[in-house]
Amino acid sequence: MRKLTGNANRFFARLICVFLCAAVALTFPFVAECEEGRAETPRAMLLMEARTGQVLYSVNAAEKLPMASITKVMSLLVLSDFIDDGRLTLEEKVKASAYASSAEGSVIWLSPGEEMTAAELLEAVIVSSANDACIALAEHVAGSEEQFVRLMNRRAKKMGLSGTKFTGCVGFDAKGHYTTAEDIAVMTAELMEKEYYRGWLLTWLDYLRGGDTQLLNTNKLVRYYDGILGGKTGTTDGAGCCLTACAERGGMRLVAVVLGCGEDPERFDRAEELLDMGFSGYEKFTPEVDSRKLLPITVERGEYSTVQPVVQDYGECVIKRGRAGSVDYSYTFVEGVKAPVEKGQFLGEYLVTLDGVEVFRSDIVAKEEVRRMNFGMYLLCVLGEMVSF
Incomplete structure (x- = not known):
């Protein structure tokens, strides 16, 4: 075999380096570019399946950050x-x-005392993020923006959004006004369930006041992204360029959240990349339940000696595409229970994992109640045994 020259060695070393760099770039598509690059990585990102709540990708998703006009997602809720x-x-x-x-x-230039229908103002909020329209609606239903903000924070607490707090209903930068990408995804998923908002969420261009006021959707994805259901943009000096967007294909509904981009186009590019990654790399999956694993559990001092366990929740989850055959199931049970046993009482846990990562979980519960044996029941049992003997 002919020995390679120094130039040839350097050529192959450079070739290997190029392949390694390409591999890294493909593996981590959202890694920040160097200082001479064109864009910085957003401050936070998240991709979530809306109906299951499964997080498929996240970066700094629990960090409390300003949200700009994404605030209006909660206002709309x-x-x-x-x-x-x-x-x-x-x-x-x-x-x-x-x-x-x-x-x-962003406003529709409301004049003091001017009247519009709630529908017109809601469209202005959803399509063009109109701050004056949002405040007018808030005052109309709650008496003041301050009272409305109390309702927003109360609802956030009810939804379990521990990383979110509001000081206003439109999204201006303010101390104590923050959220997380995780919480925004949850808010967005619920907003998409409101069918009466759907038409406005997908409206690209419309007019108010007989054509005098133009409404242009700030979410550019509604123009071209396949399966888009809607979303909300937000931009302030403190928050940067932000976006939450939801799309659905093949029964899988995904929410992409991007916070703190440096430039307007980047938020749409990043959200589109997240959604594409989700739709191409994941699929809906319905876990199976093996009834042979659900053996009766002993009941102490009950009218019956055992109780039948059942998996409480049957539903779908999301797994990596083509990996259904690699899913693992585990069943854990309590050793026994004392009567009385209530219907639906916790008896164990059903867990579904893929590559060691949880994809679905449900409690295992009692199918029916088992009453505690009293003296009369005990006497009947004794008599029954005597007769059978």
Whole structure:
């Protein structure tokens, strides 16, 4: 074999280096570029399946950060509570106060005393992120923005959003106004369940005041992304360029959250990459339950000697595409229980994992109740044994 020259050795070394760099770039598509690159990595990102709550990808997802106009996702959820219980109708008139009309930033230029329907103002909030419209609605349903913000924080607490706190309903930078990518994903997933918002979430261009006021959707993904359901943008000096977006394909609904981008196009590029990664790399999966594993559990001092365990929750989860054959199942049970046993009482746990990572979990519970044996029951048992003997 002919010995390689020094130039040839250097050539192959450089070739290997190129392949290694390419491999790293493909493996970590969201790693920040060097100082001479074009964009910085967002401050936080997350990809979540909306219906199962499974997180498929995350970076700094629990870090508390400013959210800009993504704040309005919670504002819309609070307004949906008023719509759902009939306290706010889409047809009713809403009068703009002087305070609402003085809002800055993205606005539809409401005049003090001007009236619009709730539907028109909601569309302005959803499509073009109108701050004056949002404040007008908040004052209309709660009396003041301050009272409305209390409702926002109360709802956040009810939803378990421990990393979120609001000081306003539109999203201006302020001390004590923050959220996390995790919490935004949960808020967005619930917002997508509100069917009466869906048309506006997907509206790219519309007009108010007989065509005099243009509404242009700030979420550019509604124009072209396959399966898009909607989302919300946000931009301030403190928050940077932010986006939460939701899309659905083949029964899998994904939420992508991107916070703290340096430039406007980057948030859309990153969100699209996250969604593409989710749809191409994951699939819905329904775990199986082996009834042979669910053996009766002994009941001490009960009217029956055993109780039948059942898996409480049957549902779908998300796994890496093509890996269904590698899923593992485990069943754990209590050693025994004392009567009385309530229907639905905890008896164990059903766990589904893939490569050691949990993808689905459910309690194992009692199928029926088992009452504690009293004297009469004991006597009947004794008599029954005597007769059978």
